[in-house]
Amino acid sequence: xxxxxxxxxxxxxxxxxxxxxxxxxxxxxxxxxxxxxxxxxxxxxxxxxxxxxxxxxxxxxxxxxxxxxxxxxxxxxxxxxxxxxxxxxxxxxxxxxxxxxxxxxxxxxxxxxxxxxxxxxxxxxxxxxxxxxxxxxxxxxxxxxxxxxxxxxxxxxxxxxxxxxxxxxxxxxxxxxxxxxxxxxxxxxxxxxxxxxxxxxxxxxxxxxxxxxxxxxxxxxxxxxxxxxxxxxxxxxxxxxxxxxxxxxxxxxxxxxxxxxxxxxxxxxxxxxxxxxxxxxxxxxxxxxxxxxxxxxxxxxxxxxxxxxxxxxxxxxxxxxxxxxxxxxxxxxxxxxxxxxxxxxxxxxxxxxxxxxxxxxxxxxxxxxxxxxxxxxxxxxxxxxxxxxxxxxxxxxxxxxxxxxxxxxxxxxxxxxxxxxxxxxxxxxxxxxxxxxxxxxxxxxxxxxxxxxxxxxxxxxxxxxxxxxxxxxxxxxxxxxxxxxxxxxxxxxxxxxxxxxx
Numbered sequence: 001x002x003x004x005x006x007x008x009x010x011x012x013x014x015x016x017x018x019x020x021x022x023x024x025x026x027x028x029x030x031x032x033x034x035x036x037x038x039x040x041x042x043x044x045x046x047x048x049x050x051x052x053x054x055x056x057x058x059x060x061x062x063x064x065x066x067x068x069x070x071x072x073x074x075x076x077x078x079x080x081x082x083x084x085x086x087x088x089x090x091x092x093x094x095x096x097x098x099x100x101x102x103x104x105x106x107x108x109x110x111x112x113x114x115x116x117x118x119x120x121x122x123x124x125x126x127x128x129x130x131x132x133x134x135x136x137x138x139x140x141x142x143x144x145x146x147x148x149x150x151x152x153x154x155x156x157x158x159x160x161x162x163x164x165x166x167x168x169x170x171x172x173x174x175x176x177x178x179x180x181x182x183x184x185x186x187x188x189x190x191x192x193x194x195x196x197x198x199x200x201x202x203x204x205x206x207x208x209x210x211x212x213x214x215x216x217x218x219x220x221x222x223x224x225x226x227x228x229x230x231x232x233x234x235x236x237x238x239x240x241x242x243x244x245x246x247x248x249x250x251x252x253x254x255x256x257x258x259x260x261x262x263x264x265x266x267x268x269x270x271x272x273x274x275x276x277x278x279x280x281x282x283x284x285x286x287x288x289x290x291x292x293x294x295x296x297x298x299x300x301x302x303x304x305x306x307x308x309x310x311x312x313x314x315x316x317x318x319x320x321x322x323x324x325x326x327x328x329x330x331x332x333x334x335x336x337x338x339x340x341x342x343x344x345x346x347x348x349x350x351x352x353x354x355x356x357x358x359x360x361x362x363x364x365x366x367x368x369x370x371x372x373x374x375x376x377x378x379x380x381x382x383x384x385x386x387x388x389x390x391x392x393x394x395x396x397x398x399x400x401x402x403x404x405x406x407x408x409x410x411x412x413x414x415x416x417x418x419x420x421x422x423x424x425x426x427x428x429x430x431x432x433x434x435x436x437x438x439x440x441x442x443x444x445x446x447x448x449x450x451x452x453x454x455x456x457x458x459x460x461x462x463x464x465x466x467x468x469x470x471x472x473x474x475x476x477x478x479x480x481x482x483x484x485x486x487x488x489x490x491x492x493x494x495x496x497x498x499x500x501x502x
Contacts, residue, residue: 018120021104023113027051027067030113039120041088057087067114070101074111077101081125096125150225152177152238168221168244169211185210185218195223203227205240220249292318341501342382349376349426352387353411356394363398369407376413377424380497381473389469390428392462393489397430400487407432415495422495423475429488435481443479466491472502 018036022029028050037044042054052064061084066077078100085094099118103111148165152158159175171179184192188209195207205225210218225240295318353373357364364371371394379386394409401407413426435443444467463479470477474494481487 018116018118020116021113022051022067022116025068025071027064027071027114029054036116036118039086039118041086055086057085057092061085067101067116070103071111071114074103074105076103081121095120095122097121147241147243149241150239154235154237163241164244165242168219168242170214183211185212192223199225199227200235205238208245219244219246221245342385344380344497344500344502345383346378347381347383347386348378349386349390349413349424352376352383352390353394355387356391359391360394360398367398367401367407369398369401369409371409371411373411374413376411376426377415377495379424379493379495381493382502385469385472385502389466389491392466393428396462397428397432397487400430400432402431402433402484405431416492418492423492424495425490425492427488427490429486431486434483434485435479435487436483437480440479440481444477473497 015033016035018039019031019033020029020036021031028048029046032040032046037046040046040054046054051067052059055063058064063084066079069075070077078098080098081096082099083094084097084099085092087093097118098121099116102115102117104113104115106112148161148163148168150162150165151160153160157177159177159180161175169180169183171183173179181189181192191207191209195205199205203226205223205227208220208222211221212218222243222245223240224243225238227235228237228239230236295314350373353371353376357371360369360371363369397409398407408431410429411426413424416423416425444463467477470491470493474497475492477489477491479487479489
């Protein structure tokens with residue numbers, strides 16, 4: 001008998017679940033295993049003390065009353081997931097337990113005590129609360145978004161829905177696969193079937209379809225789902241969401257129409273621009289050519305001395321015709337800069353500058369100008385455009401020279417790194433009339449002029465064309481200067497292009 005009692009005591013002490021035995025109406029602690037002592041957190045010296053002495057903090061939590069009621073009636077009491085506030089390490093903390101009070105009877109059937117068992121489920125309770133909170137937040141988010149959810153049991157074909165599913169996909173009563181597909185537009189049944197077939201490989205269902213409403217009107221919906229598998233890899237469930245995208249589809253169609261209209265307007269605009277270019281190229285240039293031709297003939301035919309006024313008028317006519325031809329040429333070059341694709345080739349910038357010096361040979365000699373360049377590299381680009389770029393910049397420097405001072409134009413370069421890309425930074429500096437820095441950006445605008453056409457000839461398109469060309473090559477161009485102190489144009493051009501045409 002003594003051995004049996006010792007065995008029972010050892011079992012109770014080693015049991016990981018808290019166990020305590022309280023005797024009499026004072027609920028004096030007769031037995032408490034190590035797990036119960038640790039749960040109370042009041043030290044090992046608890047035997048012989050009353051339940052209330054050990055845990056006075058639970059006096060207002062009706063737990064004493066529950067134990068005393070069991071002692072009085074003999075009816076066991078069981079609590080599940082019940083909050084219990086305990087003081088541990090001087091701090092009141094909340095725990096959650098499954099616990100029981102069970103009556104103990106003597107040999108005469110009289111109740112002499114209560115056995116208290118319990119299980120700390122605080123972590124489980126908090127995890128469940130977290131899951132419930134997440135589910136509630138998800139439900140609120142789904143409701144706020146106007147979406148609906150669905151879940152299909154692939155073993156029973158039962159379908160559960162929530163949120164706005166039924167308001168989006170109008171089905172009455174118990175939902176079945178047949179009822180769902182009956183609301184799909186006939187032309188979209190194949191889309192759904194194809195999406196489900198693809199999902200067997202990807203595990204993801206995603207498609208858009210049209211739903212037929214009760215009045216036979218339609219609305220667009222987007223369906224996204226995922227196949228859920230068991231531990232053996234068998235597909236057991238499909239979970240997903242449905243979203244009403246009718247407004248989005250209407251907006252998309254509206255945007256498509258607007259884009260289509262814009263493209264049509266752009267096409268007509270391009271055609272008009274082409275007609276204009278043809279007009280400039282042929283219809284306007286031809287009269288100018290004739291004016292210049294007849295002016296030359298008229299000058300040769302005049303064999304006798306004419307008045308100074310007559311000669312001045314002839315000179316002005318000739319000058320105006322020359323200016324008109326220059327303007328027409330500038331417009332043609334500017335309008336053509338974006339149209340044609342040019343093959344990228346290696347270009348020797350030094351050779352380009354030498355060719356340009358030959359082109360301006362008469363002007364250089366007339367103004368006694370000097371053009372020098374140092375160490376210009378080879379770069380990839382469109383030769384005809386690069387030629388036009390430096391031609392315009394040199395022409396600009398020669399044009400805006402100071403009266404009575406020999407023009408001096410210096411061109412040099414250095415290689416720089418820009419985001420792991422090698423670039424040539426080229427400086428074109430002159431000693432001309434210069435520019436104020438406040439106008440350094442304006443001069444690149446089309447038809448922008450800082451000086452009257454009577455002072456300096458030009459179309460107002462040269463520098464704008466330069467920026468177009470530099471931009472097409474993936475570079476930049478800026479200007480700096482000071483009035484009366486010359487101007488400097490700084491351009492960067494990549495040494496290599498990452499495309500075969502520009």
